Amino acid sequence: MSTVERWLEFDKDTRRKKFINQCLGLLLVLMVMLVSSHFRPQQHPLTLLAVAGLMIAILVQPVRTTSSPSWRACSVLYMLLLALALRAEFHYMGGAGILWLLPCAGGMVLVSSLFMTRGLDYGAAVAGIWLVFLALPSTLPEQTGLSFILIYVLAVTGFGTLMNRSYIVGSLRLMKARDDFRLLAETDALTGLENRRRFIARLDEVVAEGRPSLLLLLLDADHFKRINDRWGHSVGDQALVRIAEAIRPGDEIMASARLGGEEFAVLLDSAEAKDQATVLQGFADRLARSTLPVSLSVGAVWMPGETSSASALVAADVQLYAAKEAGRHRIFFQGQMICETLAAQALAG
Numbered sequence: 001m002s003t004v005e006r007w008l009e010f011d012k013d014t015r016r017k018k019f020i021n022q023c024l025g026l027l028l029v030l031m032v033m034l035v036s037s038h039f040r041p042q043q044h045p046l047t048l049l050a051v052a053g054l055m056i057a058i059l060v061q062p063v064r065t066t067s068s069p070s071w072r073a074c075s076v077l078y079m080l081l082l083a084l085a086l087r088a089e090f091h092y093m094g095g096a097g098i099l100w101l102l103p104c105a106g107g108m109v110l111v112s113s114l115f116m117t118r119g120l121d122y123g124a125a126v127a128g129i130w131l132v133f134l135a136l137p138s139t140l141p142e143q144t145g146l147s148f149i150l151i152y153v154l155a156v157t158g159f160g161t162l163m164n165r166s167y168i169v170g171s172l173r174l175m176k177a178r179d180d181f182r183l184l185a186e187t188d189a190l191t192g193l194e195n196r197r198r199f200i201a202r203l204d205e206v207v208a209e210g211r212p213s214l215l216l217l218l219l220d221a222d223h224f225k226r227i228n229d230r231w232g233h234s235v236g237d238q239a240l241v242r243i244a245e246a247i248r249p250g251d252e253i254m255a256s257a258r259l260g261g262e263e264f265a266v267l268l269d270s271a272e273a274k275d276q277a278t279v280l281q282g283f284a285d286r287l288a289r290s291t292l293p294v295s296l297s298v299g300a301v302w303m304p305g306e307t308s309s310a311s312a313l314v315a316a317d318v319q320l321y322a323a324k325e326a327g328r329h330r331i332f333f334q335g336q337m338i339c340e341t342l343a344a345q346a347l348a349g
């Protein structure tokens with residue numbers, strides 16, 4: 001998914017509200033135009049420009065207030081400018097305009113409530129709107145007409161664009177932070193593989209979907225303590241990273257994780273193979289090609305036979321224990337050894 005697609009998915013709710021606001025705003029302008037003589041093109045050619053500007057202003061309107069004080073102030077100012085422009089328009093309409101004052105003020109208060117999330121901002125906008133509509137002197141100098149509307153359109157378009165930009169930048173940052181946090185919460189810091197939490201969630205998905213042909217493998221490094229004791233912890237860490245590299249997803253490995261310590265888990269897809277033993281033999285060959293510094297004991301279970309992630313992990317653990325008991329460096333499946341998993345240059349030997 002591209003960044004734009006992910007962003008569109010990310011804040012759907014806000015954009016739905018914005019769309020409602022825009023529809024209400026456009027409806028408001030159309031209502032005013034229907035009854036207003038001032039907005040008719042025959043009055044003045046610039047009127048069309050003003051109407052077009054008003055439409056643009058509505059389309060670039062702010063989405064919602066955020067915690068930034070300047071952003072919040074801009075939102076309140078935006079509503080007041082809109083109120084002022086409409087108030088001026090009603091003034092030019094003469095007597096009939098008075099009838100529009102109350103419904104228009106009500107509509108603007110409603111629109112404010114949709115995108116102002118803070119009580120203080122909403123209170124300021126509502127008070128300002130009522131003040132503009134009901135308390136402002138009704139006699140404005142005639143010559144302020146079009147120039148007022150043009151200034152208003154420019155100001156409101158500028159504010160709207162700035163606020164929208166700040167919203168988009170802010171939400172993209174938020175989206176990235178959320179992705180970073182998710183990655184941190186689901187990744188093992190040393191190896192970069194999935195961690196236990198993510199892997200168990202994945203197993204749950206596999207069980208819920210009833211996916212066929214998957215094998216769960218639990219891998220445990222043999223005599224790992226000896227590596228640490230003999231070569232030190234950093235060599236032990238490097239050995240864990242080598243194991244992780246050998247089992248990274250790709251080919252038949254659908255997913256892999258470090259469950260903790262020197263224990264790993266792998267989901268193997270056996271759809272392409274004749275039987276499970278062939279897939280497990282292929283996995284042992286892959287480990288051998290990786291020339292790991294430590295041998296691994298492996299317990300395997302057939303996922304379609306399991307009813308939950310917990311039961312699958314317990315069953316695989318039983319097989320792993322059997323492999324350790326039988327002498328380590330081997331794969332056990334259904335209580336039988338399938339093959340050996342010897343390492344070429346075992347540090348723990």
Ligand SMILES: Nc1nc2c(ncn2[C@@H]2O[C@H](COP(=O)(O)OP(=O)(O)OP(=O)(O)O)[C@@H](O)[C@H]2O)c(=O)[nH]1
Nearest residue numbers: 220221222223224225226228233234236237261262
């Ligand atoms: N270097 C390193 N060592 C770790 C890490 N996590 C766990 N260990 C070590 O892994 C060793 C696990 O030891 P044991 O549980 O006794 O297992 P083992 O020595 O592999 O023996 P068997 O599993 O019976 O073959 C301990 O010494 C832990 O300190 C890690 O992140 N880095």
